[in-house]
Amino acid sequence: MITINVNGHQQTLDVPPDMPLLWVLRDVLDLTGTKFGCGSNLCGACTVHKDGKAVRSCQVSIGDAAGANITTIEGLGAAGEHPVQAAWIKEQVPACGYCQSGQIMNAAAFLAANPDPEDEEIVRAMEGNLCRCSQYVRIQKAIKTAAETMKTGGAATNG
Amino acid sequence: MGNQFEAPALGRRGFIASVLATGAVGFGWGVMPGAGRPALAASNASFSPVNLIEIGADGIVTVNVTKSEMGQHVGTAFAQIVCEELEAPWGAMRIKHVDSDPQWGLMVTGGSWSINWTFDALSRAGAAGRTSLIAAAAKTWGVAADTLSASEGKVSGGGKSISFSELVASGAVSGAWTADDLKKLTLKKPASYKIIGKSVQALDIPLKVNGTAKYGIDFKLAGMLYGKIILPPTRNGATAKSVDDSAAKAIPGFVKALSLKDPSGSFTGLVVSVAETYWAAMRGAALVKVDWDAGPNAKVDDAALAAEAKRLQADPSEGATWVREGDAGAALAKAGKVITAEYTTGLNLHAPMEPTNATAEFKDGVWHLHGGNQFQTMSVPLVAKALEVDPSKVVLHQYWLGGGFGRRLLGDYFIPAALATKALGRPVKVVYSRTDDMRLDCARSPSWQKLSGAVADGKVAALTHDVACGWPTNNVAPALLGDDLDKKNKVDVFAINGADVWYTFPNHHVRLLDNKLAEATVPPGYLRSVAPGFTVWALESFVDELAHAANVDPVAFRLAHLDGAGKNDVGAQRLAAVLRQAVARSGYSSKKLPEGTAFGVAISQGQERAAATFTACVAEVTVNKKTGKFGINKLTVVYDVGTAISPDGVISQMESATLWGLSLALYETTTIRDGAIVAANFDGYTPTRMSQVPPMDMSYIATGVFPTGTGEPATTVVAPAIGNAIAMASGARVRALPITPAHVKAAMA
Ligand code: FES
Ligand code: FES
Numbered sequence: 001m002i003t004i005n006v007n008g009h010q011q012t013l014d015v016p017p018d019m020p021l022l023w024v025l026r027d028v029l030d031l032t033g034t035k036f037g038c039g040s041n042l043c044g045a046c047t048v049h050k051d052g053k054a055v056r057s058c059q060v061s062i063g064d065a066a067g068a069n070i071t072t073i074e075g076l077g078a079a080g081e082h083p084v085q086a087a088w089i090k091e092q093v094p095a096c097g098y099c100q101s102g103q104i105m106n107a108a109a110f111l112a113a114n115p116d117p118e119d120e121e122i123v124r125a126m127e128g129n130l131c132r133c134s135q136y137v138r139i140q141k142a143i144k145t146a147a148e149t150m151k152t153g154g155a156a157t158n159g
Numbered sequence: 160m161g162n163q164f165e166a167p168a169l170g171r172r173g174f175i176a177s178v179l180a181t182g183a184v185g186f187g188w189g190v191m192p193g194a195g196r197p198a199l200a201a202s203n204a205s206f207s208p209v210n211l212i213e214i215g216a217d218g219i220v221t222v223n224v225t226k227s228e229m230g231q232h233v234g235t236a237f238a239q240i241v242c243e244e245l246e247a248p249w250g251a252m253r254i255k256h257v258d259s260d261p262q263w264g265l266m267v268t269g270g271s272w273s274i275n276w277t278f279d280a281l282s283r284a285g286a287a288g289r290t291s292l293i294a295a296a297a298k299t300w301g302v303a304a305d306t307l308s309a310s311e312g313k314v315s316g317g318g319k320s321i322s323f324s325e326l327v328a329s330g331a332v333s334g335a336w337t338a339d340d341l342k343k344l345t346l347k348k349p350a351s352y353k354i355i356g357k358s359v360q361a362l363d364i365p366l367k368v369n370g371t372a373k374y375g376i377d378f379k380l381a382g383m384l385y386g387k388i389i390l391p392p393t394r395n396g397a398t399a400k401s402v403d404d405s406a407a408k409a410i411p412g413f414v415k416a417l418s419l420k421d422p423s424g425s426f427t428g429l430v431v432s433v434a435e436t437y438w439a440a441m442r443g444a445a446l447v448k449v450d451w452d453a454g455p456n457a458k459v460d461d462a463a464l465a466a467e468a469k470r471l472q473a474d475p476s477e478g479a480t481w482v483r484e485g486d487a488g489a490a491l492a493k494a495g496k497v498i499t500a501e502y503t504t505g506l507n508l509h510a511p512m513e514p515t516n517a518t519a520e521f522k523d524g525v526w527h528l529h530g531g532n533q534f535q536t537m538s539v540p541l542v543a544k545a546l547e548v549d550p551s552k553v554v555l556h557q558y559w560l561g562g563g564f565g566r567r568l569l570g571d572y573f574i575p576a577a578l579a580t581k582a583l584g585r586p587v588k589v590v591y592s593r594t595d596d597m598r599l600d601c602a603r604s605p606s607w608q609k610l611s612g613a614v615a616d617g618k619v620a621a622l623t624h625d626v627a628c629g630w631p632t633n634n635v636a637p638a639l640l641g642d643d644l645d646k647k648n649k650v651d652v653f654a655i656n657g658a659d660v661w662y663t664f665p666n667h668h669v670r671l672l673d674n675k676l677a678e679a680t681v682p683p684g685y686l687r688s689v690a691p692g693f694t695v696w697a698l699e700s701f702v703d704e705l706a707h708a709a710n711v712d713p714v715a716f717r718l719a720h721l722d723g724a725g726k727n728d729v730g731a732q733r734l735a736a737v738l739r740q741a742v743a744r745s746g747y748s749s750k751k752l753p754e755g756t757a758f759g760v761a762i763s764q765g766q767e768r769a770a771a772t773f774t775a776c777v778a779e780v781t782v783n784k785k786t787g788k789f790g791i792n793k794l795t796v797v798y799d800v801g802t803a804i805s806p807d808g809v810i811s812q813m814e815s816a817t818l819w820g821l822s823l824a825l826y827e828t829t830t831i832r833d834g835a836i837v838a839a840n841f842d843g844y845t846p847t848r849m850s851q852v853p854p855m856d857m858s859y860i861a862t863g864v865f866p867t868g869t870g871e872p873a874t875t876v877v878a879p880a881i882g883n884a885i886a887m888a889s890g891a892r893v894r895a896l897p898i899t900p901a902h903v904k905a906a907m908a
Contacts, residue, residue: 016411016438023438027385032377033370035561037512038593042841045512073370080369088368092360092807095230095815097367098512098561104368123850130841132512132562133230134818136849138811 002066006031007075017063022046024062025072033073033101037130044129047102048072054109073101076108084108087146095133103129107143115150117143203330208287209341210262211280212241214332218312218324220245220288221253226277227268227533228256229511229563231812231870232361236274236804237281243355244285244347246309247323254362259535259555266535269568269685274804274866275770283341290344291334295326349802349863356861358807363559375530375558376516376590383518384414386579386589387440389430389447390598393834394681396454398428407432407446412439416447419578423545425571427454431579437590456834459680461505461605464831468607468627471672478625478670479643479650482659485666490621494613498708502610502697504896505828506836507603507686508844513561514596515572518588519580526553528573531560537636538570545574546581564819565685569601569635594839597829601684602836604629604654604677608697614709618719621666622705626694629677630654631685643671656767657691657875658698661731662720680834687819688874691763696896699761699879703886713760713883714742730764730771736860737775737797738762744856745777745795756781756792759884765872772867773799776817776876780884782891787904789885791853794821796873798859802866812869813857820877822847825897 003012006029015024022039025031025048037045039058046057049071076082080089084107087093094100103126110117110125117125122143131139207213213221222241224234234254242252257263289309296314297304299321307316312323326332349355366372391397404416412435419429428451432444471477491497517530526546532538535555543550560567572591579587591599606628613620630651632639640649655671677683686692706716717738723731738760742748747758758779765772779792796817803809826845829838838844878896886892891906 019436019438023436026377027436027438030379031370032373032379035374035512036376036514036590038841040593040840040842042593043512076369078369080365085368089360089364092364092811094361094364094367095232095811096228096512096560096562097230097363097372098374100367101370126849130512130846130848132510132564132846134815134822134847134852135811136818136847136852137814137855140849 002062004062004065004067005069007071013062015062017061019062020058021048021060021062021065021070022057025057031072031074035098035101037099042130043099044106045099045102047105047129049105049109052109052112054106073105076105082108083149084111084146087142087149090145091138091142093135093138093142095135099129099131103131103139107146111143111147111150115147117147203328206291206327206332208291208334208336209284211284212288214288214323214327216324216328218251218322219253220247220251221255223257224254225257225263225266226273227531227557227560227563227567228363229268229531229533229560230815231273232363232805232808233273234363235359235361236808237277238362239354239359239804240278240281241285243352244282245288246311248312249354249359251312252362256557258557259539267568268533268563269565272770272868275868278866282346283344286344286346287334287336287341291332292323292326294334295331296321299329299331355802355804356806358805361808372559374513374561376513376561378518378529378558378588380518380520380586383586383588384433384435384583385437385440386431386433386575386587387437387444388575388589388591388595388599389416389432389444389449390595391428392451392453393456394598394836395679396427396456396834398452398454399430400450400452402430403448404443406448407443410434410439410443410446412436413443416443417579417582419575419582421545421574421578422547423541423574425541425545425574429575429578431575431589433579433583433587441592453834456680459676459834460832461830464605464674464677464680465607467676468672468674471627471674472607472609472625478672479648480645480668481643481650481655481671482667482669483644484664487621487623487666487668490666491611491613491623494615494620496708497611497613498704499609499611500701500704500894502608502700502894504606504693504696506605506681506831507823507827508597508600508829508838509564509566509684509686510597510600510844510846511560511562511564511566514591514593515566516588516590517573517576518586519573519576520586521580524552526577527556528553528577529556529558530573531558531563531567532570533560533563533565533567534570538573541570542573542577546577564687565689566600569684571601593841597838597840597844598836600836601634602681603686603692604631604674604681604683606693608693610697610701612701612705614705617709617711619664619705622664623668624658624698625670625672626655626658627672627674628654628693629674629681629683631683633673633678634682635684652767653685653689655690655694657694657763659768660698661727661734661764662717663722663724663727663731664720680831681836688871689766691766691875692823695761695763695875696878699763699876700882700894703759703883704892714738714747717760717762730768730773733773733799734762734764737773737799740858740860741775741777741795741797744797744858745779745793747777755784755888757884757888759880759882759887761876761879761883763872763875765868765875770867772869772872774872774876776873776880778877778880778884780881780888782885782889782903784889784907787891787900787902787907789900789903791821791881793854793856794877794880795856796876798869798872800859800861800867800869801864803859803861804866809859809869810857813859813873814855816869816871816873817855817857817877818847818852820874821853823874823896824878824881826851828897
């Protein structure tokens with residue numbers, strides 16, 4: 001039995017300890033917002049927060065996540081009101097959308113640690129997140145928009 | 160091009176629909192969505208003038224979207240088009256992506272056709288709804304319909320006003336719209352558009368930022384099992400002689416390894432590890448021992464495919480004639496100097512971010528397949544063939560697609576789940592690992608193109624263009640092969656489109672050669688931008704080589720051939736206009752560039768002449784002449800889209816298509832070794848990442864003529880524009896994609 005906290009809920013799970021967190025979230029807990037893209041730390045689609053830090057959930061075994069606080073896209077701002085999510089809507093970022101949970105989780109952790117990033121810092125932070133629809137221009141723009149609204153303490157408006 | 164303001168003649172759509180309706184695939188599909196099903200009987204719950212739309216008593220308007228959503232926000236565009244004519248408030252519009260059903264007619268999403276093919280039908284659906292609502296109000300009030308008008312979800316006139324929802328709830332709205340009635344409706348002129356041409360927020364985006372959007376891979380059924388494919392040693396032709404899953408039984412939750420026979424022939428050897436969880440299926444798969452016969456392609460590699468292409472090109476009796484203007488052979492024989500060049504592209508993968516997957520379920524005598532798909536009209540009969548049932552017993556349920564790019568035009572990925580479900584009597588979801596997804600891809604065939612040309616008096620005197628590749632249509636939809644000019648040979652237009660340019664060349668010959676070895680080794684599919692993804696690369700690079708030989712500036716050279724003579728009328732002028740705009744915006748003729756920096760240009764029709772999106776790209780590139788390293792300073796892209804439904808949507812698609820083009824130009828390729836695709840993940844196959852995105856300037860021309868597609872055209876022009884700029888900056892002419900610094904350095908030597 002392994003106990004973890006996901007999106008504020010304590011969970012006790014009967015799963016093999018080597019099972020990747022990604023598959024626990026998706027197949028056991030039905031939190032399918034976290035996506036499988038490569039399984040090998042190459043795409044970032046599976047990014048979640050573990051104790052506030054962005055991690056690739058395909059690379060973290062549930063055994064290693066025991067006792068941790070995990071946040072997924074479903075728990076970031078349930079109604080999509082986290083400033084990063086709001087900025088993603090304002091800048092109309094998603095195309096197919098499949099990579100975007102990972103992009104958003106990566107960006108949110110990045111901005112929490114670096115609220116006023118330079119362009120190059122954004123690129124460096126997001127380089128591991130592949131977007132096959134190549135929405136990179138919009139992702140960059142939305143991160144700046146989110147940084148701006150977080151600075152002024154408000155939520156990005158949908159306009 | 161006929162009247163540019165009206166819906167184009169059925170063209171490709173008509174051809175595809177008519178071929179598929181003749182029973183070639185055992186199905187009676189209609190041509191047009193929206194026609195052919197009588198309206199629902201009037202009720203006071205909802206009103207449906209044609210099956211594409213439904214107006215509820217709550218005032219909500221639902222548009223049944225027959226196209227798949229894979230990032231184009233096509234449903235939002237559909238809703239805008241309906242909303243415009245219906246006069247509903249934008250906030251009332253909803254979209255529903257429908258399951259496969261013969262009532263929808265031809266179901267295919269590709270070729271950048273979606274808007275071009277449906278704009279007319281959707282406009283008429285909206286207009287029919289408005290007309291019926293006004294008629295109902297007129298009858299209720301006892302006034303003439305022409306004294307009333309509709310706007311923002313209300314019918315008003317004579318000082319009275321009533322909402323659409325009240326009208327529907329009253330049960331007064333009726334109207335059975337036949338195809339003929341629909342044709343008689345008068346549609347709005349662009350000047351009076353209210354919602355078309357506005358950048359609305361895409362209706363699918365909110366779901367895609369909070370994790371609630373359901374893709375095929377997210378579908379789940381109670382009691383379902385999970386399957387993981389065990390890769391054969393070759394892409395095609397391998398068979399499993401024996402399967403031993405005894406070691407895998409130690410994995411908790413592992414069920415068994417299935418060796419499945421696929422009557423559709425999509426898989427020659429199919430082994431699936433099945434378990435209670437995907438994790439157990441993966442762990443089990445690693446322990447299953449399969450004794451494979453690698454099959455007839457076990458020794459095939461890239462060199463073998465290239466040798467076959469060369470053999471075909473050398474044999475004048477081979478191939479299908481696609482373009483014949485004048486007598487290019489004779490003109491070249493007479494020319495003083497003939498320039499010949501060979502251009503190639505390597506094997507390219509779709510690798511959509513959502514790995515291919517499907518879930519199957521058998522219920523009440525019907526097979527339900529869950530997973531995003533782009534070509535239901537072909538995928539349903541393919542799955543039916545694999546299951547050995549009638550196509551009427553197969554339903555494909557649609558989801559958001561985590562990328563398509565053409566991968567999901569071929570429905571082979573439904574088959575492992577379908578056959579596993581059949582074998583076990585329980586629903587099975589098969590998820591391809593990224594390696595499975597890449598190595599079992601219906602990859603774009605490598606291409607080998609040979610061009611010969613001569614110039615005289617600053618213009619092209621003659622051009623021959625031989626294209627050899629594996630034909631995707633032979634694999635995906637053989638019924639859709641066309642006839643060549645001589646009506647002697649079959650031709651796959653999706654292997655040659657783009658070579659039929661809008662330039663006026665006095666002598667021009669284009670021949671398409673079928674590399675069967677390439678098809679047998681890696682059965683090919685359609686990849687974003689399809690044939691123009693390689694034909695335009697070769698042609699537009701070679702046009703620059705000819706311009707250079709003629710000693711004419713590449714832009715002036717192109718414009719001189721875009722004279723709009725004969726069959727090139729209208730299109731050539733529109734192409735010239737986008738080229739001029741790209742030239743102006745990029746600074747091509749005004750900006751002073753330092754040594755080692757140069758501009759390169761390329762133009763294209765997007766996909767096919769019949770649904771052309773005129774496109775131009777100017778690349779500004781700096782080359783280090785010592786190392787061959789180069790940087791893209793800027794990409795300027797211009798489209799002529801006729802009419803933009805959503806300006807921001809157009810720009811989003813332009814950015815995406817441009818960067819896909821950049822990716823193919825510089826970063827993406829893999830090889831074939833021992834009959835297998837080599838790339839296994841995003842370390843061996845490396846699409847563009849954020850740091851590689853150059854500055855871009857996207858703009859479009861919209862003169863209000865009939866709308867054209869936006870998802871692919873830019874993909875075609877980026878590689879030749881960059882190649883041309885590199886040649887201009889350094890003298891290095893690279894003729895193989897992707898272009899790497901090593902290639903550039905080698906070409907300079
Ligand atoms: S799925 Fe985890 S990094 Fe790609
Ligand atoms: S939006 Fe499609 S992969 Fe990023």
